[in-house]
Amino acid sequence: MKLIQQSKLFFKEGKSDKVYEIDICELSPNEFLVNFRYGRRGAVLKEGTKTPVALSKEKADLLFADLENEKRKKGYQTETEVFMELPSLEAVDPSTVNGAILQRLQDAVVGKNSFKTEWKTSRVIWKAGVLDVKEAIPFIIKLATRGDEMQTYCSLWALIKLKADLAEPLFNSIANNIKQKSHITNLAWEGLLSVCSEEEKLKKVEILLEKLPAEVRFAIETNDLNLLGNYFSQSTIDKDVEYFTNLYVLAKVYTQLLPILNNTLKSWEFRPPYFRNIRAIYKLAQSRNDEKTLAILSYRFEKQKAMFKRTVSLDSTSKRYLTVIDESISVGSELKRKDSKLAFSTFTKNYFQKNAVEHFKNAGAFNNDGSYLRLAVNTLLQYTESDYSIAEEKPLSDYGRYDYDSKRYSFLLIKYPECAESLLLSTILFGNDPNRKLQPNLKFITSSRSVTSNNYYYRPNQAEEVPIVAVQPDSVTANSSMIDTAKSIFKSLFGKKNLDADLVPQNEYQPEPIVQHKKVELTRFELYPELWDARPEAYVQLLMQAQMNIIHLFAYNRIKEHPKYEEIAQQFDQHGILQLLNSIFELPNQFGFEVLKKRETEFVQISQFVAEVNGSNSASARDWAQCLVNDNPVFYFNDIDFVLSFIFNTRSESNLWINESLEKHTFSEEKIQAVLGKAITEMLHFENTIENNLKAKTAIVRLNSIAESQMEKISWTIVQQLISSALDANKILAGKILLIKAKNVDPTDIPVSLTEIFLNNDLAEVRQNGIELLNQYPDGFLAKNLDFICNLIDVYYDDVAEKVFAVIKKLLIHNTEIGNKLIPYFAYALMRKEKFEGAHVRISQFLLNDLKPYWNSGLFPKDITKLLHAQYRITHLAGYEILKGFNNPGSFSLRQIISFGSHEILAIRQWCWNYFKGNLERIHDEKDQSLYLLDAKWEDTRAFAFNFFRTEFKEDDWDPDILIGIVDSIRPDVESFGKEMITKYFDSNYALDYLTKLxxxxxxxxxxxxxxxxxxxxxxxxxxxxxxxxxxxxxxxxxxxxxxxxxxxxxxxxxxxxxxxxxxxxxxxxxxxxxxxxxxxxxxxxxxxxxxxxxxxxxxxxxxxxxx
Structure with a gap:
C-alpha cells in the first residue's frame, strides 16, 4: 500500500490528551482504503478501517473528509492549532484597540468574556487582520475551526493578511478537505500558496493543475498563451467555466495567466454560470491585493445591470414572473440551488458596489505598499468617455404632486454633479467634496429644491421656485428632509414602497468601516491627496492611459501644481512625449507639448523624433515640427530615416505640406535609391491591415513623385516579392514598377509567372496591370508558353477571362495546330471541381463554340469518356455534344461504349443502343465483351440488351460458358434471361456442364x-x-x-x-x-x-x- 494523504488530529483538554490519525492508502490505480488510528498521545494507537472493501479515489476522498470533519466537530484540531503556545497578555493594555482585540481573542479561546459588550469572534478575527495585529496569529489559528463557517472564513482571511507562516498546516488541512464549502477552500489554497516553501509550492501546483481541463493544463505547461486564450473563449461560449476559480488561484504562481484571465472576465455576463466564479475571484483578489483584477471587477459591478430586482422578502413559497428568464419562479428557492438560473440581483449589485468603496477607503487608510494608488489608477483606467454624465438638474419625477391649498403641482428638483452615477470614480476624484452627497441608490447629488407649476407634467420654463423649501447641501437635516420629500412624492404617486432596502446580503460579512485617524487638510476634493502627491507618476500614467476627459483634467491640474513638476518634466523620454502627443484626447496632447517646449533644445537635433512629432495628434506639436523643417530642410532631409517617416506619414492635416516639402527638396540619386530600398523593405514586412494599407498607399504616391526614375532598376525578384506579399498596397506598387520596367525592356524578358500572379490578384487595379503586360507579349511568345495561357482559362475574374479567351481566338487564327494542344486543357478543366460558381459554364461555351473544329483531331476516345463520366452534369452535356460530333466512334473500345449504356442521361444511353444496332458485325466478333451490356445500371438499357441478344444472336452465338456466366449475374432479370436462353438453346451434350456449374x-x-x-x-x-x-x-x-x-x-x-x-x-x-x-x-x-x-x-x- 502507498500512503496518498494523511491527517493527524489532536484533542487536549484537562487530562484528556488524544490523537486521531486518518490515512488514504492506494492498493492499485483504482482501489483505495481509508484507515484510522486513535488513542492517547504517546501510547500505542489502536487501528481500524472505514473501508472493508476498496473504494474509488472519489469515494475514498469523501469518506476521508467526512471522518475528518466529524472529528473536528468534536474539538479535534491539527498539531499546530492544539499545541501552539499562546502569548502572554500581561503587558498588553486592554484599553488600546490592539489590546482589546487580543484580550477578546484570548477570551474566545478560554470561553469567557472580560468586556461589558459582546462581539462575535469572527468579527474580532476580521478586525485583527484589518489592523495587522500579528500578535493575534496564535489565537486565530486556535479559533479557526472552533466556530461556524464564517469564523473559519474570517480566520483564513486574517491569516493571509497577517502573512502567518505558522498557519501552513491549517491552510493545508482545509484546502484538501473536499467537504468544505468552495469559498473556504479557495481562500485556504490562496493562503497555502502564500506561506509554503518553493519545493512544497510545486507539489501544491500539481494538485491544482490536475483539477483543470487537460487542454488548459497542456497550454499552461507549454506556456502557449494563444491556445489558452482560444480555449477560454470557447469555454465562455460553452458556459464551461467552473475551473476558472482554481485557475485564478494558480495565477498566483503562473502570473502570465492574469492578463488573459482578466480579458476573459471582461467578456462574461453577470449571470449563471459565470457569476459564481466572478464573486469568488473578486474575494480572492481582495485578499491577494490584486489591484488590476479588483479594478476590472469593481468597475463591472458598477456598470453591469442587475439581472433582476430583488424584493426584501425571499419567501420560498411565493413566485414572481421574471422577464430575464421568461418564467414564474420562487426566487428564494431558486437562489439556494446549486444550478440556479438567477444571480446578481439589485441587492447583490449594491452590496458589491459598497464593498468596493469600503475596500478603497481601507486601502487608503492603511496605505500598505501604495496599494490604494495602484487600485485607484487601475480603476480609473477602466472608465471611458461614454461613462461621463453631465452636471444637471432634473425633477425626481416628471409628474407633480397636487397641492389643494395652492392649487398647483409641486416638483422636487435634484441637482446632480458630473459623473453622478459613477460611484468609484466620484469616490476617488471627489471623495472629499463636501457638496457631493451619496444617496441610498448610490448616486451623488449636490442639492435639491422645490418648485411649483400649474401643469402636472414638469416644464422648466413654467416652474416657480418655493424659497422656503430650499435645501442647503451641507445641512444634514435639510438633506434628510429632501429625501423624505422624495419618498413622499413616490408614495403619493405609486403607493407605499420599501424605499430603504437593506442593500447588504445577510449571509455576507461586512466589516466595519475604517476611520482614517490622520488629520488631512481638505483643500482638494480627491480622496487621500497626500498619497497622490507622494507618487506623482500616477498622474502621468493617467494622462497617458486614461480614456476620459475628466480624469485627464484631474491628472493635468495636479501634476501642474505639484512641487516637483519641473523635475517630472525632465524625466520624460521621446517615447513618453510621443505617447502623450498621439493621444486622442486634448489634455494629454497639451501636456505633451508643454513638456516638449520645455526641452525643445534637446530634441531639435533628433530628426527622427521631429518627423514622428509631425505625425502626432497634436496640432501645436505638428506646427512646431514643420517650422523646424522649413528653417533647416537640408539637415533633416539628409537623414534617410527622417525621409522615410515623412513618406509614411498619414496625418491628413500634414499631407499637403509633406508633399510640397518633398517636391521642393533635391535628392541625390544615391539617396533616392536608399530611400526607395528601405521603403520597400519596410512595406514587405507590413501585415495586411487597413492602417498599414493606408500608410503604404500614401508612401507609394510620394515615392512615385520623387523616385519614379529609380523604380525601373528594381529587380524582378523584388517585384515578385511585392506581388506575393500579404499587403494589398504592395501589389499596386508591384504593378506600377512592372509597367515602368516594361517600357524599357523586351516584353519577353518579363517572367510569365509574374504576369500570372498579377492576373490572379483580387485587386482590379493590379489585374489591369497584368492585362496590360499580357497585351505586350507577341503571339509567337504566347504560342510557346501555352501552359501559361491554359492556367488562366478558369480564372475567377471576368476581365481577365475575357482577355485570355480573346488571346486564344487570336492565336487560333494564325496557328490552327494550337487548337489541338489547347482543347485537352479545356476538357480536363471541365472535369476538375470548378474554382468558382459559373467557371464550367464559361469553359463549356468556349469548348463547344470556338474549339469545335478541333474535337476530332485534338481529343481521343479516353478524353471523351472521361468527360461523360465526370462528376458534373454540364461536363456530361459537353461530352455528349462532342460524342455526337465525333467522326470515328469505332475508335472507342466496346467497354467504353457499354459504359455509356449505364449513364444517367438518356440521350447518351440511346447513343450506346444505336451503336449496337448499327455495328452488328463488331458486336458478334466481340460477343464476350458485348454481353456486359446485360449488367448495365439502367433498366431500359438491360431491356434493350435482352431484346437485342434474343433477336440478333442465333444458336451458334451461344455456348455453355456464356450462358452459365449470364445466369451467374446478381441481377434477377439477367439471371432469368440466362435461364431462358439455356432452356431455348439447351444441348444435352453439355448437360453435365450445366448441372455441375449451375x-x-x-x-x-x-x-x-x-x-x-x-x-x-x-x-x-x-x-x-x-x-x-x-x-x-x-x-x-x-x-x-x-x-x-x-x-x-x-x-x-x-x-x-x-x-x-x-x-x-x-x-x-x-x-x-x-x-x-x-x-x-x-x-x-x-x-x-x-x-x-x-x-x-x-x-x-x-x-x-x-x-x-
Whole structure:
C-alpha cells in the first residue's frame, strides 16, 4: 500500500490528551482504503478501517473528509492549532484597540468574556487582520475551526493578511478537505500558496493543475498563451467555466495567466454560470491585493445591470414572473440551488458596489505598499468617455404632486454633479467634496429644491421656485428632509414602497468601516491627496492611459501644481512625449507639448523624433515640427530615416505640406535609391491591415513623385516579392514598377509567372496591370508558353477571362495546330471541381463554340469518356455534344461504349443502343465483351440488351460458358434471361456442364432450375452424385424457402437410395445432418426416407433409432 494523504488530529483538554490519525492508502490505480488510528498521545494507537472493501479515489476522498470533519466537530484540531503556545497578555493594555482585540481573542479561546459588550469572534478575527495585529496569529489559528463557517472564513482571511507562516498546516488541512464549502477552500489554497516553501509550492501546483481541463493544463505547461486564450473563449461560449476559480488561484504562481484571465472576465455576463466564479475571484483578489483584477471587477459591478430586482422578502413559497428568464419562479428557492438560473440581483449589485468603496477607503487608510494608488489608477483606467454624465438638474419625477391649498403641482428638483452615477470614480476624484452627497441608490447629488407649476407634467420654463423649501447641501437635516420629500412624492404617486432596502446580503460579512485617524487638510476634493502627491507618476500614467476627459483634467491640474513638476518634466523620454502627443484626447496632447517646449533644445537635433512629432495628434506639436523643417530642410532631409517617416506619414492635416516639402527638396540619386530600398523593405514586412494599407498607399504616391526614375532598376525578384506579399498596397506598387520596367525592356524578358500572379490578384487595379503586360507579349511568345495561357482559362475574374479567351481566338487564327494542344486543357478543366460558381459554364461555351473544329483531331476516345463520366452534369452535356460530333466512334473500345449504356442521361444511353444496332458485325466478333451490356445500371438499357441478344444472336452465338456466366449475374432479370436462353438453346451434350456449374449457384431459382435435370442426367451416376453433394445440402438446409426444389431433391434422393447400398449410405450421411437443423416439415421428410432406408438396409448406421 502507498500512503496518498494523511491527517493527524489532536484533542487536549484537562487530562484528556488524544490523537486521531486518518490515512488514504492506494492498493492499485483504482482501489483505495481509508484507515484510522486513535488513542492517547504517546501510547500505542489502536487501528481500524472505514473501508472493508476498496473504494474509488472519489469515494475514498469523501469518506476521508467526512471522518475528518466529524472529528473536528468534536474539538479535534491539527498539531499546530492544539499545541501552539499562546502569548502572554500581561503587558498588553486592554484599553488600546490592539489590546482589546487580543484580550477578546484570548477570551474566545478560554470561553469567557472580560468586556461589558459582546462581539462575535469572527468579527474580532476580521478586525485583527484589518489592523495587522500579528500578535493575534496564535489565537486565530486556535479559533479557526472552533466556530461556524464564517469564523473559519474570517480566520483564513486574517491569516493571509497577517502573512502567518505558522498557519501552513491549517491552510493545508482545509484546502484538501473536499467537504468544505468552495469559498473556504479557495481562500485556504490562496493562503497555502502564500506561506509554503518553493519545493512544497510545486507539489501544491500539481494538485491544482490536475483539477483543470487537460487542454488548459497542456497550454499552461507549454506556456502557449494563444491556445489558452482560444480555449477560454470557447469555454465562455460553452458556459464551461467552473475551473476558472482554481485557475485564478494558480495565477498566483503562473502570473502570465492574469492578463488573459482578466480579458476573459471582461467578456462574461453577470449571470449563471459565470457569476459564481466572478464573486469568488473578486474575494480572492481582495485578499491577494490584486489591484488590476479588483479594478476590472469593481468597475463591472458598477456598470453591469442587475439581472433582476430583488424584493426584501425571499419567501420560498411565493413566485414572481421574471422577464430575464421568461418564467414564474420562487426566487428564494431558486437562489439556494446549486444550478440556479438567477444571480446578481439589485441587492447583490449594491452590496458589491459598497464593498468596493469600503475596500478603497481601507486601502487608503492603511496605505500598505501604495496599494490604494495602484487600485485607484487601475480603476480609473477602466472608465471611458461614454461613462461621463453631465452636471444637471432634473425633477425626481416628471409628474407633480397636487397641492389643494395652492392649487398647483409641486416638483422636487435634484441637482446632480458630473459623473453622478459613477460611484468609484466620484469616490476617488471627489471623495472629499463636501457638496457631493451619496444617496441610498448610490448616486451623488449636490442639492435639491422645490418648485411649483400649474401643469402636472414638469416644464422648466413654467416652474416657480418655493424659497422656503430650499435645501442647503451641507445641512444634514435639510438633506434628510429632501429625501423624505422624495419618498413622499413616490408614495403619493405609486403607493407605499420599501424605499430603504437593506442593500447588504445577510449571509455576507461586512466589516466595519475604517476611520482614517490622520488629520488631512481638505483643500482638494480627491480622496487621500497626500498619497497622490507622494507618487506623482500616477498622474502621468493617467494622462497617458486614461480614456476620459475628466480624469485627464484631474491628472493635468495636479501634476501642474505639484512641487516637483519641473523635475517630472525632465524625466520624460521621446517615447513618453510621443505617447502623450498621439493621444486622442486634448489634455494629454497639451501636456505633451508643454513638456516638449520645455526641452525643445534637446530634441531639435533628433530628426527622427521631429518627423514622428509631425505625425502626432497634436496640432501645436505638428506646427512646431514643420517650422523646424522649413528653417533647416537640408539637415533633416539628409537623414534617410527622417525621409522615410515623412513618406509614411498619414496625418491628413500634414499631407499637403509633406508633399510640397518633398517636391521642393533635391535628392541625390544615391539617396533616392536608399530611400526607395528601405521603403520597400519596410512595406514587405507590413501585415495586411487597413492602417498599414493606408500608410503604404500614401508612401507609394510620394515615392512615385520623387523616385519614379529609380523604380525601373528594381529587380524582378523584388517585384515578385511585392506581388506575393500579404499587403494589398504592395501589389499596386508591384504593378506600377512592372509597367515602368516594361517600357524599357523586351516584353519577353518579363517572367510569365509574374504576369500570372498579377492576373490572379483580387485587386482590379493590379489585374489591369497584368492585362496590360499580357497585351505586350507577341503571339509567337504566347504560342510557346501555352501552359501559361491554359492556367488562366478558369480564372475567377471576368476581365481577365475575357482577355485570355480573346488571346486564344487570336492565336487560333494564325496557328490552327494550337487548337489541338489547347482543347485537352479545356476538357480536363471541365472535369476538375470548378474554382468558382459559373467557371464550367464559361469553359463549356468556349469548348463547344470556338474549339469545335478541333474535337476530332485534338481529343481521343479516353478524353471523351472521361468527360461523360465526370462528376458534373454540364461536363456530361459537353461530352455528349462532342460524342455526337465525333467522326470515328469505332475508335472507342466496346467497354467504353457499354459504359455509356449505364449513364444517367438518356440521350447518351440511346447513343450506346444505336451503336449496337448499327455495328452488328463488331458486336458478334466481340460477343464476350458485348454481353456486359446485360449488367448495365439502367433498366431500359438491360431491356434493350435482352431484346437485342434474343433477336440478333442465333444458336451458334451461344455456348455453355456464356450462358452459365449470364445466369451467374446478381441481377434477377439477367439471371432469368440466362435461364431462358439455356432452356431455348439447351444441348444435352453439355448437360453435365450445366448441372455441375449451375449447382454451385446460391440462387433459389437457379437451384430449382437445376432440379429439373436431376432425374434425367444424374440418376444411377454415383460419381456425379458425389460432386453434387454441396448442391443437395444447400437446397435442403434452406429454412422456409425453395419448397419445389426441396421436394424434388427428397424424391430424387429416396429413389437413388433404393438402387444400391453405397448410394443409400451416402444419402443417409446427408439426411442425418439435415434432419438435425431443418423445419418440422423437412424433418418429417428426412425421418420418412431414413425409416424406409433402414427397413431396406437394416445394417446401415444412422442417427435415427427405430424401436418398433
Amino acid at each position: 449447382s454451385q449457384h446460391p440462387s433459389i431459382n437457379v437451384q430449382a432450375f437445376v432440379s429439373n435435370y436431376l432425374s434425367i442426367y444424374v440418376k444411377e451416376n454415383p460419381d456425379l452424385l458425389q460432386e453434387l453433394t454441396f448442391y443437395f445440402r444447400s437446397v435442403l438446409t434452406r429454412v422456409n424457402r425453395g419448397r419445389v426444389a426441396k421436394d424434388r431433391v427428397f424424391s430424387f434422393l429416396y429413389n437413388e437410395s433404393l438402387k444400391n447400398l453405397e448410394t443409400a449410405i451416402w444419402v443417409v450421411t446427408i439426411l442425418d445432418d439435415v434432419s438435425a437443423q431443418t423445419t418440422v416439415q423437412d424433418k418429417a421428410s428426412c425421418i420418412d426416407i431414413l425409416t424406409r432406408i433402414k427397413k431396406l438396409y437394416p445394417n446401415v448406421d444412422m442417427h435415427l433409432m427405430i424401436k418398433n
